[in-house]
Amino acid sequence: MTMTLPQRPWQRLPGAIAILRALDADAGLTRVVGGAVRDALLDLPVADVDLATSLKPQQVMDRLIAAGIKAVPTGIDHGTVTAVAPDMVMEVTTLRRDVSTDGRRASIAYTDDWKEDAARRDFTINALSADPASGRIFDYFGGLADLEQRRVRFIGTALERIAEDHLRILRFFRFHARFGGGEPDAEAVAACTARANDLMALSRERIRDELLKLLGAADPLDAVALMMACGIFRPVVPEITDDALPMLRSLIAAEKQADVAPLGLRRLAALLPPQPVLADAVARRLKLSNADRQRLTMAAARGDGSTDDPHVLAYRLGRDEAVDRLLLANAPAPAVRLLDDWQRPRLPMTGGDIVARGVQRGPAVSALLRAVEEDWIAAGFPDDRSRVEGMLRARLASMDQREAR
Numbered sequence: 286m287t288m289t290l291p292q293r294p295w296q297r298l299p300g301a302i303a304i305l306r307a308l309d310a311d312a313g314l315t316r317v318v319g320g321a322v323r324d325a326l327l328d329l330p331v332a333d334v335d336l337a338t339s340l341k342p343q344q345v346m347d348r349l350i351a352a353g354i355k356a357v358p359t360g361i362d363h364g365t366v367t368a369v370a371p372d373m374v375m376e377v378t379t380l381r382r383d384v385s386t387d388g389r390r391a392s393i394a395y396t397d398d399w400k401e402d403a404a405r406r407d408f409t410i411n412a413l414s415a416d417p418a419s420g421r422i423f424d425y426f427g428g429l430a431d432l433e434q435r436r437v438r439f440i441g442t443a444l445e446r447i448a449e450d451h452l453r454i455l456r457f458f459r460f461h462a463r464f465g466g467g468e469p470d471a472e473a474v475a476a477c478t479a480r481a482n483d484l485m486a487l488s489r490e491r492i493r494d495e496l497l498k499l500l501g502a503a504d505p506l507d508a509v510a511l512m513m514a515c516g517i518f519r520p521v522v523p524e525i526t527d528d529a530l531p532m533l534r535s536l537i538a539a540e541k542q543a544d545v546a547p548l549g550l551r552r553l554a555a556l557l558p559p560q561p562v563l564a565d566a567v568a569r570r571l572k573l574s575n576a577d578r579q580r581l582t583m584a585a586a587r588g589d590g591s592t593d594d595p596h597v598l599a600y601r602l603g604r605d606e607a608v609d610r611l612l613l614a615n616a617p618a619p620a621v622r623l624l625d626d627w628q629r630p631r632l633p634m635t636g637g638d639i640v641a642r643g644v645q646r647g648p649a650v651s652a653l654l655r656a657v658e659e660d661w662i663a664a665g666f667p668d669d670r671s672r673v674e675g676m677l678r679a680r681l682a683s684m685d686q687r688e689a690r
Contacts, residue, residue, distance in 0.1 A: 288429070289420035290317065291325045295334055296417070300354075300370025304336075305417050307352035307368075308377065314339050315377070316399070316414040322422065323410050326432060327464075336377045337414060339397045342366055345377050363393055381405070383449065400425045407446060407453050408460060409438050435466030443476035451483040452491055454517065459499035462508035469511060478515040485520045492521050493571040497549030505552070506534055522556075524567055529556040532613075539612045543621035550577055551609045554584035561586045584609040595623045597662055600630070630666040632658050634673050642681065656680050 295301050308315040315338040321331050338345060342358070345366045349356035355369040364379035380402040381393040396402060403412040409428035415421065422429065426440050437460045439446045439453070447453050454477045461469050484492065499505055510530055512518055518525040536555040540547060550573075557564050564585030568578035583606045595616075599607035604624055611621045634657060636650045644650055660676040661667065 288422050290322060290415040290417070290422060291328070291420075293321075293325050293331050295321075295331060295373065298370075298372045300373030301334070301375070303352060303370055304349070304354060304368045304373065304375055304377075307348045307354060308336065308338055308340060308345065309348075310336075310416075311418045313416065315417070316423070317417050318403075318414045319406070319411050322413040322415045323428075323432065323464075326413070326422075326429075334373075334375050336368075336375050337380055337399075337402060338377055339380050339399075341395060342379050345379070349377075364395060399423065404440060406440060407450070407456060409440055410460075410464065412440055432464075435464060436470060437461045437465050437473065438470045439473055439476070443470075443473045444480065447476055447480050447483065451480070451487050452495055454480060454484055455492065455495040455499060458508045458512050458517065459495060459502065459505075461511075462499055462502040462505040465508070474511070474515060477517065481515065481517050482520050484517075489570060489572045493573065496522070496571070497553065499549070500552040500556075501547050501549035503547060504537060506530070506537060509533060509556070522567060522571075524558065524563060525556045529558075532556070535615050536612055539615050539618070539621075543612065543618040545608060545612060545621065548609075550581055551584060551612065554581055554587070554609065555613060557581075557585055559585055559587050580606055580609065584613060587613040595620050596627065596666065599624050599627055600662060600666070604629070630668065632661055632673070633668060633670045634661075634677065638674075639677065642677065644681075653677070653680055653684075 305311075305315060310316070315336050317334060318337045319335050321334040324331050340348070342361050342364050345368075346356045346358065346361075349366070349368050357367040357369060359365055359367045359376070360378075364381050366377045368375045368377055380396050380399065382396045382398075382401045383405050384392045384394050399414065403414065403423075403425050406412040409426040409431045411428070412424075412426050413428045413432075414423045416423075427438075431438050437457060439457070457473050457477055499508065502508070513525070513527045513530065532555045533552060536552060537547075539545075553567075554564065557567060561582045565578065565582045568581045573581065583602060587610055593610070593614075595607060595611060598610060601607075602610065604627055608621060608624055611624075632654075634654070636654050639650050639653050639657075640646055644653060657673065657676050657680060660680070661673055664672070664676075667673065
């Protein structure tokens, strides 16, 4: 594996160049760290670029402002400033070491020791840093070798790193799902298994975010199976049981066949029993947004969506919810792709049109409109107004016949 940082598009952006210049990257005061280095070495797209610097937070603020770059003290108590240029946003964090931790948060002290700063990260592959000028990679804990072998390994002792931040249990499985290959690191698995109950001390929001990221990996099946075997779900989502694995496997296959992007929320639905009330309880526990809670609950009411007309399903549930239902039912890929460019049609009739036909305002108008809508749906959503008016006439005639009896 190359020992220098591969060139990526972000390095040519004027904003990135200006930020690095303001922070004296050429003089070695600032480096690129973490995921941006890891992903570049793996030839993956680099989403976020984080920087570490020996400059103190106020110095970072002052230098950025002097260079005409917006500086936002997003986490200044922990040494983090966000640099915002028109074409680039970077998080800049002063070198630091942990003074104390309680499994959820850490108190820190600043340092000028790059290795000490790297040591506080979770995995060896995340502790790599690079000189943005020369591209030189700094590897203090064997991260390059682990990256080459696709091995996710804690820095130092796994149990100690988990004690510092319990979320690292879920992070281990997420990173194994994304970067791991072959057998997982035995020490890490043993430590995660032994300390799984520590997850109960974390906020539901942190668990939710990490869990959905994990499930949203390209293929988390092996990682999820390992989590089940290790009892990782039990403290946080006990509703997920071993017998849910075939459903997740089927869903992942259906997503690939239909060329639908992975979605953690949909995969969570696959792991839960098909019970909307239970799914709603899980959603509330994980503090999902109202929209996500509704989507998870609707997915849990999946039934056998494979026999549903995709357009009718999308009209009644919404496009995204219909895609979830079809994929969870293992519907044929062509049926799912029917919704790729689908736009919700609009019934070419209103209650006012019915009133204009002599129907008195009130419940009868709403009932008639609903009945005509059902006829319109059954007919395939025609946009021909005359056809819809014919449906209304037929309904009115049927009403007159019933009243005549």
